Amino acid sequence: MNPESIPFDFKSWLQTMAVTAGVAVAVCYLFTALRYGPLSAGDRLFAVAKSALKDLLFLSPRRTAAIAWLSVKESIRKQAVAGLILFLLVLAIALWFLDPESVDPSALYVSFVLTAVNYLVLLMAVVTSAFSLPNDIKNRTIYTIVTKPVRPSEIVLGRVLGFAFVCTVPLAIMGISSYFFVVRSLDHTHTLTAADLRTVATSGLGASAPEVGTQEGTTSTVRNHKHRIAVGPQGNGTTQMSDSSKLAADDSDSFLERFGQSHWHRVTGSQRDGKMVYTVGPPEGQFHARVPIFGTLTFKDPEGNTNSQGLNVGNWTKRGYVAGGTLSAAMYKYDDVYESEFPDGLRLQMDIRLFRTTKEGLDKPILGSIVVRNPSTGLTSAPRNFAAREYYTLEQFIPRALTDVAGKPIDLFKNLVHDGTVIVELQCIPRSQLFGVGPTDVYLLAREGRFDVNFAKAFFGIWLQALLTVTIGVFWSTFLSGPVAMLATTITIIAAVMKPVLISVAQGTLFGTAVHSGGMLESAVRVLQQKATAIELDEGMTTEVIKAFDKQMSWVVEGLLRFVPDFAGMSDVENVARGFDLSPALVFEHALQAGAFAIPLFLAGFLIFKLVEVAK
Numbered sequence: 240m241n242p243e244s245i246p247f248d249f250k251s252w253l254q255t256m257a258v259t260a261g262v263a264v265a266v267c268y269l270f271t272a273l274r275y276g277p278l279s280a281g282d283r284l285f286a287v288a289k290s291a292l293k294d295l296l297f298l299s300p301r302r303t304a305a306i307a308w309l310s311v312k313e314s315i316r317k318q319a320v321a322g323l324i325l326f327l328l329v330l331a332i333a334l335w336f337l338d339p340e341s342v343d344p345s346a347l348y349v350s351f352v353l354t355a356v357n358y359l360v361l362l363m364a365v366v367t368s369a370f371s372l373p374n375d376i377k378n379r380t381i382y383t384i385v386t387k388p389v390r391p392s393e394i395v396l397g398r399v400l401g402f403a404f405v406c407t408v409p410l411a412i413m414g415i416s417s418y419f420f421v422v423r424s425l426d427h428t429h430t431l432t433a434a435d436l437r438t439v440a441t442s443g444l445g446a447s448a449p450e451v452g453t454q455e456g457t458t459s460t461v462r463n464h465k466h467r468i469a470v471g472p473q474g475n476g477t478t479q480m481s482d483s484s485k486l487a488a489d490d491s492d493s494f495l496e497r498f499g500q501s502h503w504h505r506v507t508g509s510q511r512d513g514k515m516v517y518t519v520g521p522p523e524g525q526f527h528a529r530v531p532i533f534g535t536l537t538f539k540d541p542e543g544n545t546n547s548q549g550l551n552v553g554n555w556t557k558r559g560y561v562a563g564g565t566l567s568a569a570m571y572k573y574d575d576v577y578e579s580e581f582p583d584g585l586r587l588q589m590d591i592r593l594f595r596t597t598k599e600g601l602d603k604p605i606l607g608s609i610v611v612r613n614p615s616t617g618l619t620s621a622p623r624n625f626a627a628r629e630y631y632t633l634e635q636f637i638p639r640a641l642t643d644v645a646g647k648p649i650d651l652f653k654n655l656v657h658d659g660t661v662i663v664e665l666q667c668i669p670r671s672q673l674f675g676v677g678p679t680d681v682y683l684l685a686r687e688g689r690f691d692v693n694f695a696k697a698f699f700g701i702w703l704q705a706l707l708t709v710t711i712g713v714f715w716s717t718f719l720s721g722p723v724a725m726l727a728t729t730i731t732i733i734a735a736v737m738k739p740v741l742i743s744v745a746q747g748t749l750f751g752t753a754v755h756s757g758g759m760l761e762s763a764v765r766v767l768q769q770k771a772t773a774i775e776l777d778e779g780m781t782t783e784v785i786k787a788f789d790k791q792m793s794w795v796v797e798g799l800l801r802f803v804p805d806f807a808g809m810s811d812v813e814n815v816a817r818g819f820d821l822s823p824a825l826v827f828e829h830a831l832q833a834g835a836f837a838i839p840l841f842l843a844g845f846l847i848f849k850l851v852e853v854a855k
Contacts, residue, residue: 252835255801291846294392302389306397307404314367314405323409329355330420337424340463343501343630344425345525349694350816352417357701357812360410361732364705368402368712369725391849398713399841406705414698418691425525429458429478431468431506431517439469458504458519466504474508474515501525501632527818528688529588534571534663536678541565550673552594558677560594563605564670571663571681572614578652584638585651586684587663590817591627592675604628606668611637615657619644622666627674632818634684637663688820696821697811703833704806708732710837714844735806745796747789758789804836 264284271280333351341347436456452472458465466478502525507518538549538559543566549559550567561567576585593605604626611620620641627633639651655661665681667674711731715724734741747757757765757772764776764785776782809829811821 249831249835251801256839259802287850291392291849294390294845294849298390298392298396303393303397303400306389306394307401310371310398310401311405313371314402323412326356326359326409326413326416329359330416334424339425339427343632344462345421345527346816346818348421348424349526350812352421353697353701353812353815356410356413356417356698357704357810360406360413360701360705361708363409364402364406364708365712365725365728365732367405368398368709369716369728370721371398371402371713371716373716373719373721373724392845395713395717395841395845395848399710399837402709402713403706406709407702410698410702410705414695418694422526426521427461428521429461429465429504429519431456431458431519433515433517435459436468436470468506470506470508470517474506474517476506478504478506478519526690528690528693528815528820529818530685530688530820530822531588531679531682532573532575532685533679533682534573536676536681537570537572539566539568539570541567545570549676552673552675558592558675558680560673560675561665561667563667563672563674567666569665569674569676569681571665572660573663573683574660576656576661576683577659578656580685581683584636587635587637588682588684589625589627589633589635589665589676590631590680591633592680593627593629594673594675596671596673605672605674607674608666608668609635609637610664610666611641611651611655612662612664613655613657614660614662618649618654619664620649620655621646624668693815693820696826697815699826700809700811700821700829703829704809707735707804707806707833707837707840710840710844714840714847717844717848731803732806734800734803737807738800738803738805739807742797742800745789745793747793758786759792760785760788804832809833 268280268284271283274280275283330352333355337348337351338344339348435458436454439453439455450471453469455467455469457467458478468476468478470476502522504522505520507520508515509518510516536559538546538561540546540550541562549569550562552560559569561569587609591607595601595605606624607627608622608624610622612618621644623635623637625633625635637651641649641651641655643649643654649655663681665674665676708728712724712728715727715731719727744759744762747761761776764770765772770776776785809832811825811829814821
């Protein structure tokens with residue numbers, strides 16, 4: 240879902256682990272053979288493998304649980320309480336700086352709490368796990384443990400489970416606190432009095448005519464917005480959400496004040512002392528868990544030629560841009576679009592970035608148009624115009640009944656959808672203005688999920704990262720001293736968090752595949768020579784050496800990062816903040832990736848711990 244994340248490649252991971260295990264066995268045999276001879280080395284390795292297998296097979300849950308509980312008691316006294324206090328302090332300070340009057344306050348608040356919790360829990364996991372075994376060895380408490388019938392595998396696994404539990408309890412408390420913090424912080428209401436309403440004329444005919452006694456008006460302004468409201472004769476109604484038709488007609492500076500944010504309120508009326516009193520309920524619909532259908536994105540250049548990439552405007556995004564007033568367009572091809580799933584039509588949601596080449600009208604929307612096209616016959620619907628604003632999710636409803644470019648009536652599913660596939664083409668109308676879109680910016684809305692469940696899924700992803708961090712910390716602590724183990728764990732976690740960025744830097748694709756920014760050495764040379772990426776380096780032996788070095792370093796960096804989990808890909812902060820539902824398949828992929836790294840790390844830590852002198 241995140242276009243910058245790297246899907247977990249289980250097959251590649253399996254190959255990497257198999258090769259690593261083979262190399263580790265070969266190295267152990269080589270060193271043992273040099274010391275004891277080739278035949279004795281084989282016997283010794285077989286004995287170690289047999290003993291290790293016995294340790295794993297006869298692992299005692301009771302003794303493992305005892306070690307885990309010992310770890311819990313040690314950690315509670317040290318870091319867990321401090322982590323909770325720090326989290327509450329962060330929330331208290333955040334109230335001063337988070338702006339509930341922003342364009343999309345729910346995204347701002349959700350993104351903040353998830354990011355804060357993620358980093359706090361990772362920090363807690365690093366500090367808790369890295370010093371455990373080294374301190375046991377330093378304080379000689381490990382000798383008390385190992386003199387009892389406790390296997391090395393039970394010590395390592397008990398430490399991992401204990402520290403994971405220590406991180407789980409504060410994380411659960413943070414999750415519940417965060418949910419109520421977000422909901423309560425954005426809770427508000429408006430006032431509505433009889434003086435704010437006027438009676439609507441009922442001269443209209445047909446079903447669209449308002450009911451006799453209907454009144455309309457606006458609520459009071461709260462947090463930089465107010466809502467339009469139409470109440471019936473009994474005083475009941477709902478406020479209007481800011482919709483595309485109103486935004487398209489509005490080009491004023493204060494559209495938020497006039498049309499409100501993306502939520503609505505229920506209004507109920509009651510008689511009190513012979514007067515109608517209106518009660519405006521809490522906001523509804525401001526938190527989303529959208530289940531989207533993403534399409535395959537291609538572009539048309541200004542001459543109308545199909546291209547896999549859009550125009551590049553030189554900023555640091557991986558979006559492609561569509562030039563206004565030309566044949567340039569973004570084309571989304573959607574599959575699995577069937578009449579049974581969308582009986583009334585398609586809900587198209589767009590999160591478009593704007594790039595203006597003039598300073599005039601910076602606060603005004605930019606007009607665009609969409610057409611629906613049959614991928615087989617090429618039949619196209621008549622253009623439907625819309626007004627796009629920066630950082631605003633715009634919804635366009637595409638009904639069943641449409642017209643073609645000649646004005647002839649056509650049906651969406653009978654004439655434009657072919658075997659469940661349809662193409663939506665997006666264009667920017669004004670010349671000298673551009674639309675920026677990526678693969679996940681324009682999508683079909685299948686349905687809405689539950690936000691609270693989606694919020695819990697995001698915390699499950701954070702818990703998986705904490706579990707991996709604990710496992711990494713315990714692994715390093717099996718053979719390194721406390722400070723060195725903490726440094727190694729910190730470096731590993733930083734590499735995990737920045738894995739996509741590090742790979743992009745190594746490959747020279749940090750700004751997208753359309754712009755080759757150069758590898759690490761080439762980038763350093765460009766900085767020293769103050770040369771932009773658009774300027775080629777001078778041809779010659781020096782440039783060839785730089786490119787050859789970067790190519791080899793790219794291979795080395797990518798190879799090393801195969802041993803590091805992708806925390807950026809496992810993080811669901813952006814998806815949940817943008818209101819996307821986390822699918823069960825995505826959550827399972829995260830769990831699979833966590834297990835794929837946690838189990839080998841436990842086995843490697845156990846084997847290393849078994850080989851050190853103290854474990855014998």
